[in-house]
Amino acid sequence: xxxxxxxxxxxxxxxxxxxxxxxNFSDSVNNLQWFHQNPWGxxxxxxxxxxxxxxxxxxxxxxxxxxxxxLLYISSSQTTDSGVYFCAGPDNNYKLSxxxxxxxxVRA
Amino acid sequence: xxGITQSPKYLFRKEGQNVTxxxxxxxxxDAMYWYRQDPGQGLRLIYYSQIVNDFQKGxxxxxxxxxxxxxxxxxxxxxxxxxxxTAFYLCASSHGTNTEAFFGQGTRLTVV
Numbered sequence: 001x002x003x004x005x006x007x008x009x010x011x012x013x014x015x016x017x018x019x020x021x022x023x024n025f026s027d028s029v030n031n032l033q034w035f036h037q038n039p040w041g042x043x044x045x046x047x048x049x050x051x052x053x054x055x056x057x058x059x060x061x062x063x064x065x066x067x068x069x070x071l072l073y074i075s076s077s078q079t080t081d082s083g084v085y086f087c088a089g090p091d092n093n094y095k096l097s098x099x100x101x102x103x104x105x106v107r108a
Numbered sequence: 109x110x111g112i113t114q115s116p117k118y119l120f121r122k123e124g125q126n127v128t129x130x131x132x133x134x135x136x137x138d139a140m141y142w143y144r145q146d147p148g149q150g151l152r153l154i155y156y157s158q159i160v161n162d163f164q165k166g167x168x169x170x171x172x173x174x175x176x177x178x179x180x181x182x183x184x185x186x187x188x189x190x191x192x193x194t195a196f197y198l199c200a201s202s203h204g205t206n207t208e209a210f211f212g213q214g215t216r217l218t219v220v
């Protein structure tokens with residue numbers, strides 16, 4: 001299957017700051033998803049973004065499929081943005097493979 | 109409400125016992141998945157099913173079994189052969205194996 005690498009592994013932000021999370025894939029993917037895992041463990045869908053750019057409030061994502069990476073932008077961060085962010089994409093057998101995640105801590 | 113329901117939320121099992129985790133969806137999705145998450149780690153695929161009465165092993169299927177007798181249900185059995193079953197288990201579904209996936213709230217299994 002494909003390898004998914006996320007960076008940075010940990011991110012500490014002051015409330016109001018902006019940040020960028022990155023996801024690299026070892027092979028091309030037909031689609032890509034970003035998730036936020038809340039403190040109770042549930043995975044919340046953020047973006048389904050095979051290519052291009054999408055925005056949802058303070059969050060936006062860009063996927064450059066030809067270069068096998070995706071970026072998640074958090075603007076004007078809030079304490080509720082804390083948690084673990086995962087990206088995931090399918091391999092040739094359509095199994096969805098996950099990165100190890102980026103743990104974001106936003107301090108008031 | 110439409111969604112994916114996993115039960116129970118917390119489960120305790122004695123060593124040597126089999127236990128079954130429930131996953132039900134009313135989204136009319138064809139594909140369903142089971143993932144395992146260990147503390148501080150990402151998600152690893154246990155089994156997935158693209159259609160009723162068919163399923164495939166994921167990356168860590170040893171010690172687990174599944175069935176897919178109904179479109180809306182994909183139960184996971186953690187057998188006594190699973191050497192380290194304590195983990196957080198997440199079920200997901202999608203319209204197909206290359207479309208957006210949605211997750212249930214998870215089951216935390218602890219072996220005591």
